[in-house]
Amino acid sequence: MNAFLSFISSFSTTLTFSITFGTVILYGALGEILTEKGGNLNLGVPGIMYIGAIASLAGSLAFQRATAGLAAGMGALYPILCVLACLAFAFAASMLAGLIFAFLTITLRTNQNVTGLTLTIFGTGIANYIGGSLGSVGTVRADVTSDAVKAYISPLVTSLDGLTDKFNLGSLLFRHGFMVYLAIVVAVLLWYFLSKTRTGLSLRAVGENTATADAAGLNINKYKYLSTCIGAGISGLGGCFYVMEYIDGLWETSATIGSLGWLAVALVIFATWKPMRCIWGAYLFGLLSWFYFLVPGLFKGSDKIFQMLPYLFTLLVLILVSLRRKPEDQPPASLGKAYFREDR
């Protein structure tokens, strides 16, 4: 019986971590869906998440230092201001990275795969460079911002934990910062935008059949630029969330952001470009990333076998989707193709 209880408890810890990682992946994937629906395949997601992460951290540190005098006067409002600034830094810097990608692939018509991979290398490099120069790793902490990002409503958690006793449902569902719930809201909004609004329809037309959208009088470049830049901004929030919630407002030098970024790209395929499917897919990917926690007798190294699981699942989905050949599950038809009007 005790073994069972300890399994339950480690299972519920694992689920909590899964939600954290799932949220990072979810932001990355939602941004990439928006980008890909406009026909641009941005493989720079890991780099953009790195840029979002370092921009939120460096930006928050600078912001906290510059506004430290205000803290006392503003009371409870000050952390909120810090969080808003942090989100703005992350979003803006990621958008800028998206803008680089957009300019290169849309205006200069470079190869999207090459440009995206280059952006990943660039983003990873610059983030670690800045992160390393912030001071010795693990000492400089964006405390106010990080604490505010991680804040949760503790009575809600403890009362629900009391009700479900051993399983700690309250901790599982509510012991997260607001960005976990924001990601779900973004997913729902993205679904509504893509499937219910006229602008969403137009964007999908651009990604599906650019020449047709062009002939229908849509401004192709506007749609592509905006979807790529805003998509990058959303992806970047994943990096911001990782640094502020999971790493506690510090910089760390493991390559976790990068691998979560690639999982985000895989999740887009796994979810067959559907934001709602992304939500549970992201938590599933998170769970699969932590699955080795539940397997007894693992040592460092052999856990890597289990970390392959999300990719295996993605492969499985690719196989299933190609067997079913349902047009709705296919990538946008013009994905990855540069558009020349004169080509028609």
Added chain:
Amino acid sequence: MAENAIELRHITKRFGQKVVANNDVSLELHKGEILALLGENGSGKTTLMNMLGGIYFPDEGEIYVDGKLATIRSPKDSFHYGIGMIHQHFKLVDVFTAAENIVLGLEGDKGKLDKASIRRAVKEIAERYGFEIDPDQKIYDMSVSQKQTVEIVKVLYRGANVLILDEPTAVLTPQETDKLFAVMRNMKKDGKAIIIITHKLHEVLDVSDRVAVLRKGKYIGDVETKAATQQSLTDMMVGRAVSLNIDRPKADKLADRLVVKNLTVRDKEGVKKLDNVSFTAMGGEILGIAGVAGSGQKELLEAIAGLQPEEGGSVINYISPEGKEMSLIGMDPLDIIHAGILLSFVPEDRFGAGLVGSMPIVDNIKLRTYRDRKGILADRAKAQALADKIVLDLEVVTPDTTRIPIRRLSGGNVQKVLVGREIASSPTVLMTAYAVRGLDINTSYMIYNLLTEQKMKGAAVIYVGEDLDVLLELCDRILVLCGGQVSGIVDAAATTKEEIGLLMTQFRREEENA
């Protein structure tokens, strides 16, 4: 006199320095009439219509819509003037429903997609003109004719008063064509003006009120449909024959080389592209293939070259100069090479199927020769020697053969390399599709001479062409395709352009009578 919906005055459109697609064309379209626009391939019909559709902008001349001067610079402008164009290639998003395609890109492109009101509006249009359309059906689930219906409803939804249909019946069955014509008559009654481009003369006589004819970019004139016959329209369309004086020597001996029987080919959608085609190509003659664009020329050559799957019952037999007979059915190009058949193919799509645009001349030559040597290394020296020979013999103008991507050469020089490569292997069958398209007159003659040279060497040459004058002068026999069927095989020396023109448009409507 009816009011003019559209008036074109002195329209001229040039492409580059040499090609004049439309030369001083003036044309009127009355309200509530169906005007058929008739002309051979390359006579400038589609170019002229594209200027109304906002795809091209005229170099000279004016367009008047409802009597007022109009400037049409984009498809959006064209909608704005109430002109709706239905292209041969549909502009639809496959994973969208009919309704979503219909409203795509409309003004007021904001806010929620009100599916119910769109559905209602589409239903209303469908009822008024007699369309059958399901607003919620996805495009990928639709037949070609249903997709065309969506295109037409799309322009009507946008409030078009003038509809331009570019060869709408090319992809339809006779029954679907009759339905389309019924809808067109309903639109006419409603006061809409319609221009239809078609090559099928019986359809012109069936549906139109007036016929306007273009020839080589010039406006020839118009005639009331009531006063026209198939013969009179053909005469207007082809004009007087111009003598070109291409040498046509007779080969010493002819030998059956390629025997095709009951060849049937379907495209991916299951539409018959070739229907029971039978003929024999002989070594020592040039067999011309005539027909309006898309009558099955491409599929015919590709079926022989091993690029198209044939239906059961089709026969393609090759008879070698030594008299050995073998079947080409089911062979791919590599099988044909391995079987020792020297078959050369100059495809219509030079860069898609003939050459690799980003590689230099010598590498493109190598595509044909790299297998000649055993081992893992390609024989560069041999390809280089052949490249140099082609450049010298055919007067290819190029800075070099080893570095410049072939795409950078002019069209004529590209074609010389392609033809030069294909004839270098001394083929016993040489097939060419539109070998002189886009080439100037000198290069064209050089190509004609090369083909004749191959014929005199005993090759069976198959020449798919669009210029009837050239077909008549160059070829020994001419096979005419119409709607994927052979509508006649004639002796080029004994026939006339008019006869071929009639054969090209005599669509056999067997399905309908059956």
